[in-house]
Amino acid sequence: MPIIELEGVWKRYESGTETVEALKDVNFAAEPGEFVAIMGPSGSGKSTMLNVLGLLDVPSEGVVRLDGRDVTDLTDEEMTTQRKRAIGFVFQNFFLIPTLSATENVEVPTLFGTDPTARERATRLLERVGLGDRLDHRPDQLSGGQKQRVAIARALVNEPRIVLADEPTGNLDRKTGRDVLELFTELKTEEDVAVIAVTHDDQLRQYADRVVNLVDGVLTEEGAEADAGTEPETTEEFGT
Amino acid sequence: MSLLDRLYRRVPALVMARRNLSRNRLRSALAALGIIIGVLAIASLGMFGTTLRTGASEQLGDIGNEISITPNPEAGFDRLTDRDVADIRRVTDEGVVVPVRQRSGTLTRGKDRRITTVYGIENPGALYEATDGRVPDRLRQGALVGATLAEQLDIEPGNRITLDNQSFRVVGVLEEENGISLLSPNSAVVVPMESFDERGYSQVVVKSPTGTAANETAMAVREELNDREEKVSVFELGSITEGINQFFGILNAFLVGIGSISLVVAGVSILNVMLMSTIERRQEIGVLRAVGVQKLDVVRMILAEAGLLGLVGGFFGAVLAVLAGLVLNQVVISDPWLTFAPANLLYIGLAVVFGIVTSVLSGLYPAWKAATERPVEALRK
Ligand SMILES: Nc1ncnc2c1ncn2[C@@H]1O[C@H](COP(=O)(O)OP(=O)(O)OP(=O)(O)O)[C@@H](O)[C@H]1O
Ligand SMILES: [Mg+2]
Numbered sequence: 001m002p003i004i005e006l007e008g009v010w011k012r013y014e015s016g017t018e019t020v021e022a023l024k025d026v027n028f029a030a031e032p033g034e035f036v037a038i039m040g041p042s043g044s045g046k047s048t049m050l051n052v053l054g055l056l057d058v059p060s061e062g063v064v065r066l067d068g069r070d071v072t073d074l075t076d077e078e079m080t081t082q083r084k085r086a087i088g089f090v091f092q093n094f095f096l097i098p099t100l101s102a103t104e105n106v107e108v109p110t111l112f113g114t115d116p117t118a119r120e121r122a123t124r125l126l127e128r129v130g131l132g133d134r135l136d137h138r139p140d141q142l143s144g145g146q147k148q149r150v151a152i153a154r155a156l157v158n159e160p161r162i163v164l165a166d167e168p169t170g171n172l173d174r175k176t177g178r179d180v181l182e183l184f185t186e187l188k189t190e191e192d193v194a195v196i197a198v199t200h201d202d203q204l205r206q207y208a209d210r211v212v213n214l215v216d217g218v219l220t221e222e223g224a225e226a227d228a229g230t231e232p233e234t235t236e237e238f239g240t
Numbered sequence: 241m242s243l244l245d246r247l248y249r250r251v252p253a254l255v256m257a258r259r260n261l262s263r264n265r266l267r268s269a270l271a272a273l274g275i276i277i278g279v280l281a282i283a284s285l286g287m288f289g290t291t292l293r294t295g296a297s298e299q300l301g302d303i304g305n306e307i308s309i310t311p312n313p314e315a316g317f318d319r320l321t322d323r324d325v326a327d328i329r330r331v332t333d334e335g336v337v338v339p340v341r342q343r344s345g346t347l348t349r350g351k352d353r354r355i356t357t358v359y360g361i362e363n364p365g366a367l368y369e370a371t372d373g374r375v376p377d378r379l380r381q382g383a384l385v386g387a388t389l390a391e392q393l394d395i396e397p398g399n400r401i402t403l404d405n406q407s408f409r410v411v412g413v414l415e416e417e418n419g420i421s422l423l424s425p426n427s428a429v430v431v432p433m434e435s436f437d438e439r440g441y442s443q444v445v446v447k448s449p450t451g452t453a454a455n456e457t458a459m460a461v462r463e464e465l466n467d468r469e470e471k472v473s474v475f476e477l478g479s480i481t482e483g484i485n486q487f488f489g490i491l492n493a494f495l496v497g498i499g500s501i502s503l504v505v506a507g508v509s510i511l512n513v514m515l516m517s518t519i520e521r522r523q524e525i526g527v528l529r530a531v532g533v534q535k536l537d538v539v540r541m542i543l544a545e546a547g548l549l550g551l552v553g554g555f556f557g558a559v560l561a562v563l564a565g566l567v568l569n570q571v572v573i574s575d576p577w578l579t580f581a582p583a584n585l586l587y588i589g590l591a592v593v594f595g596i597v598t599s600v601l602s603g604l605y606p607a608w609k610a611a612t613e614r615p616v617e618a619l620r621k
Contacts (some may be wrong), residue, residue, distance in 0.1 A: 056529070056614075077534060080533070084534070087532075088531075089530050091619065093523075095524070099260065099263050108533075109459050112534065158531075
């Protein structure tokens with residue numbers, strides 16, 4: 001069963017006189033343990049789609065299903081709760097909190113709860129992404145790739161079912177970007193999450209199980225004959 | 241895990257708040273400084289009022305403890321009788337009843353002659369002290385001379401004076417009374433009651449240990465003697481002190497009001513600081529909301545920041561106010577410990593509470609604004 005599903009989703013932005021249709025009748029589904037890449041030119045509606053998938057934005061029309069449940073019309077509070085429970089975010093600009101250490105940054109999504117095992121989980125995840133020796137470093141003491149790995153650990157700390165990444169490699173060089181993508185492919189099976197990444201980055205294609213193309217708000221599945229399902233040959237281990 | 245760590249674990253908004261404040265220490269310190277000044281202004285102006293009031297009541301002495309009962313000539317009474325005095329004694333719970341006869345007479349000493357007030361008092365010891373000689377508990381012979389008169393006529397204990405045609409030996413010179421007094425002794429002579437020809441008394445003074453007791457006595461006397469007709473009028477100096485207290489109460493409220501203005505200014509500066517810092521942290525708050533932090537938790541976090549500013553400002557403001565109070569009270573009334581009078585502690589407490597409340601109120605708008613911003617908007621670059 002798909003963990004997240006879009007059915008007939010439209011998103012329109014009214015700005016003054018004209019209406020922009022950012023998503024046009026989008027149908028989409030992702031399974032746990034699957035790495036889906038959303039590709040498309042700038043302005044095609046990729047971020048918009050990711051926001052709808054991440055319950056940050058509501059569609060103008062259509063249905064969003066999380067774990068088989070219709071979540072389209074939830075209140076803000078319920079959506080926030082669902083985000084916390086089921087969804088992790090990774091952003092192009094990392095968006096780490098500058099005053100907090102790596103561990104504390106990973107703990108942020110658990111901060112306003114009363115989970116005593118959060119610290120432990122945060123440490124374990126940082127070790128998993130290869131930052132076991134950077135636990136107490138602040139973001140300005142970390143490289144771009146390290147920051148993004150902290151962000152990935154943060155996305156995973158609440159044991160979500162889906163990780164959404166908007167241009168996760170956008171601010172990284174090719175080599176570092178590859179490391180991050182590799183990490184995603186490892187984690188998707190380890191943590192049994194669906195990874196949905198938006199990208200311009202062509203090298204993402206070889207790591208994704210499936211690629212969907214978004215052009216002018218219209219979503220099309222890329223042919224099965226493409227590299228879908230191809231695992232990268234080399235898998236580096238991170239951390240100790 | 242230290243106590244602080246455990247507190248932070250319990251109230252995560254506090255951790256975030258403390259970190260956010262330490263991010264721009266100078267700005268936070270300046271915002272707290274506003275609160276410090278406001279709290280200091282309220283507390284020290286309040287304490288200043290207390291100091292003035294204490295100084296004034298030291299000047300006034302304990303006149304609030306005395307009442308005076310005089311006959312009411314309009315109803316045909318121009319004397320108080322022995323029975324009236326007995327009635328007054330009976331209804332006085334605490335305090336000393338001092339019946340007084342009064343006339344004016346010519347005082348002769350050597351060649352000097354002077355018209356003076358003459359009091360006939362049996363127990364002047366209840367009202368007066370002597371600077372020279374002594375004031376007997378029962379005045380049976382001899383006379384007491386007021387301080388001013390004694391100085392003008394150069395009278396000392398042991399001298400003889402003549403009042404009209406009676407001769408008295410002076411047994412004491414009375415202490416000068418600076419404050420307001422019901423029977424001002426300064427230019428008067430006090431002689432034994434028996435040396436008056438008349439019967440009855442022109443007034444009765446009751447001196448009680450406290451103002452409340454005086455007030456109770458006054459009411460009891462009115463009830464006892466005026467139940468059928470207005471036989472006597474009862475004068476309470478307590479009503480004057482009450483008026484003076486009221487005046488100082490108003491003065492204090494005024495001073496504290498002025499202090500509050502500075503606190504309002506401080507509130508505006510906190511509002512400004514919080515607004516700026518939430519705008520700077522727009523994306524960060526967007527991330528918090530995206531990863532599942534509820535609106536209300538964001539509000540809590542920002543209110544905790546404002547509250548911490550208020551708490552720190554209030555604490556240092558209170559410390560400075562105590563120091564200012566010690567100096568003020570030492571200089572004005574040479575009693576620094578008055579700083580810790582209950583009224584002052586109340587002012588300090590109130591000022592701190594005002595400071596914290598002002599800060600939290602000023603945090604409300606920025607908190608609301610930050611929490612209601614949609615994370616999608618905040619995260620768009
Ligand atoms: N809040 C908004 N108000 C009006 N129009 C918007 C808004 N957000 C997005 N759009 C429009 O919707 C379309 C899709 O935007 P979106 O950000 O999803 O594109 P994108 O595929 O992520 O582009 P990029 O690769 O440059 O990030 C664009 O034409 C954009 O101008
Ligand atoms: Mg985008």
